[in-house]
Amino acid sequence: MKTKKLIAIALTVVMALGIAGCAKSTKENTKENTKADTTNKKIVIWAWDGTFNVVAAKEAKAIYLKENPGVEVQIVEMAQDDIVQKLNTNLSSNTTEGLPNIVLIEDYRVQNFLTSYPDSFTDMSSKIKATDFMEYKLKSDSSNGKLYGVPFDSGVAALFYRTDLLKQAGYEKSDMENITWEKFIEIGKAVKAKTGKAMLTMDPNDLGILRIMMQSAGQWYVKEDGTTVNLENNEALKEGIKVYKQLMESGIVKQISDWDQFVGAFQKGEVASVPTGCWISSSITKATDQSGKWAVAAIPKLGAVKSSVNASNIGGASWYVLDKVGDSELASDFLAKTFGTNKDLMNTLADKINLTSTLKASSTTENYQKSVEFYGGQKILQDLSKWTSEIPSVNYGLYTYTIEDILTGTVQSIVKDGADISTALKDAQKQAEAAAIN
Incomplete structure (x- = not known):
């Protein structure tokens, strides 16, 4: 009886060690898999205007890659009319091949896309806070109570x-x-x-x-x-x-x-x-x-x-994630951590491309406080930001x-x-x- 009891205890210990070993192995594998999920990934971005929107995308890329060095971000400059045509052609035929993960869409056009292809864009409502942006921008970027666009430039x-x-x-x-x-x-x-x-x-x-x-x-x-x-x-x-x-x-x-x-x-x-x-x-x-x-x-x-x-x-555009292209979570994360929240990015773009951002926090940054000699010392970005809030x-x-x-x-x-x-x-x-x- 005593021998049987000892054998049972031994078996229990072995099984426990085995289970612990499996658990440890599973945990290690999970860590490896998680790491793999943030490396060797690619995001493709479409935007027009190499002196403005593309510059903004490149600055966002630089910021994101500091924290996510394993992600490849490819920025493709394309005429706005070509972007519109390619999106319409592919989305109307239910084909995502060749489409980007992230695309810039003009505010005047986006409601047509959101209405015509309601399942093609990623809901960003839980990724960014609508209240962080100028109110006038939210109506064009939303549909059926959900925020799809990440607001970008003001056309104040x-x-x-x-x-x-x-x-x-x-x-x-x-x-x-x-x-x-x-x-x-x-x-x-x-x-x-x-x-x-x-x-x-x-x-x-x-x-x-x-x-x-x-x-x-x-x-x-x-x-x-x-x-x-x-x-x-x-x-x-x-x-x-x-x-x-x-x-x-x-x-x-x-x-x-x-x-x-x-x-x-x-x-x-x-x-x-x-x-x-x-x-x-x-x-x-x-x-x-x-x-x-x-x-x-x-x-x-x-x-x-x-x-x-x-x-x-007059004018203005926002960033959108195409939901069915693949890696929509990664693309959403990219937008959320750059254009969706990063006021340092907006500060840099204020200097590089004279951006008037629709991210409210931008107005508190250093470059928004600067007097501009060309305009007789006027703090032009402060004024433009104020008027943006009143649109x-x-x-x-x-x-x-x-x-x-x-x-x-x-x-x-x-x-x-x-x-x-x-x-x-x-x-x-x-x-x-x-x-x-x-």
Whole structure:
């Protein structure tokens, strides 16, 4: 009996040691597997604009690789139109081969993607905090209560202007603060009379200035549901077109037809102001001979629309993870630890590409506190960040560019041919509704 008991105890000890050994082995294997999960992995990122977005992606890559040296990050520069086409082609055919893990998508386009391909993007709601970002950005980056995009750059609109030319016309910096578009036209006429310079450039085929005017009043081409066309009874659009017509008839506009003419006009000193997105700053500052002669004010508002404020947006984009391409957890981790939270990255990009970030914490960083000599010592990033926080939120919806294709002709019929605004917008509404259905 005693012998049997001893054998039983011995067997128990052996089994226990065996189990412990297995457990230890399993634990070690788990460690090895975990380590393998963070090495020899690859993330592919698509973005356009080698001087801005691609630079941002490269800086994010450098930061991420410090903590994750085994990850390979490949950044592919591609024209925005090509990105849009390739995404649509692949996602519509349920094919992920050749697609990136992370892609940059313009805010005006993203609702179309999220609606058309609802299962193709990774929900980032648990990876980043929505409250860490400027509120206006969240509506375009979200769908059905989930946050899919990691907000990136602000397209906050601002009025860049030549202080020397304005002074010749009898105006100081204080005269440019929180003005209406009507006041802007008045000042522009004085500038033209005193200096012979146009106040701004305008391209008849580009309705960007109307987008600025509409969003300043919390309105868009579609209603809050993102699909109902909103042209005929859109007060902000109607008043914006009136101002557009006044601008074109005022004698203060230099008409242009492309980007090079647009940039050339202010770099050559042919216009006194540039009312557009903050992203234009890098082009303005390239005219080094004009250093100290520029300042920045809040964008004008629509005087006839009570809801209009001196804050709006034009452009901007966000980062998205394609859910079915593979390694979506790794791609999500990359975005979360860089663009999603890292204010040091934003500080670096503020210096390298003049980024106005939509990550709220960015405004507390060193480069946001700097006075900029080119702008007469103005702390331009502080001001742009403040105005970004005041941008009215709108749903850009599914049809921004489809509607603008229709509206461009409508606006020209009003400006050039004298068509009645109400009648013209009623017709545009019908065309846009038909295009939306098709």
